């Protein structure tokens with residue numbers, strides 16, 4: 001596997017040889033930043049944990065240089081911050097027993113520039129080397145510009161991949177903006193009722209992001225609990241913790257499908273649902 005930047009890294013927690021480490025992957029998550037895997041794709045991480053036939057590989061696209069810093073990290077340079085964030089991501093890969101953790105080390109401004117094609121080429125290389133059953137990334141209604149950019153590049157990479165090498169599913173997960181607004185029939189639900197201890201551990205290693213007062217650990221765990229409790233208003237909770245996601249598989253299969261129009265259809269169904277509930281009560 002040839003990645004564009006010499007500073008890109010492939011970390012393999014159990015020191016398996018590179019081709020074997022990658023080819024065992026069944027669940028692949030491609031996200032923008034260090035910690036996004038653990039916030040949005042905890043369910044596949046836990047599904048693969050301690051399973052001989054299921055392996056999670058995480059891909060972090062950006063370099064972490066522009067990260068907000070506070071407290072202990074306040075005076076860190078961009079390069080020191082990058083090293084801290086790489087180290088934290090490796091810790092999460094150990095805790096979650098990932099098959100591999102790939103860090104592409106791409107500056108945010110490059111990934112946001114659609115005319116720059118090397119991020120897509122790197123993603124194609126990874127998809128060929130891993131050939132996962134399911135790919136997870138951000139969803140198209142996320143409000144973080146870098147997340148949206150990563151999603152568009154993932155869709156582009158999957159479309160360029162030979163159809164027989166594509167995964168069965170492409171799933172868009174929630175970070176910056178929850179997906180509670182989607183109508184229930186559109187929601188992909190990911191049950192996180194077990195291994196609360198590991199979920200806390202996976203989020204807790206990202207000290208440089210949490211120490212400044214942004215409690216992504218508590219916020220993510222709280223969102224999962226709220227999703228489960230507010231999912232069904234009449235039934236007893238079947239799950240105590242849920243993440244939501246958007247099935248974006250049609251965008252992978254149909255190169256003519258416009259991503260903006262695709263996500264607008266989810267928003268229109270939400271709007272119709274609101275309208276109908278009001279109309280019923282007139």
Ligand SMILES: [Zn+2]
Nearest residue numbers: 032033036175
């Ligand atoms: Zn992020």
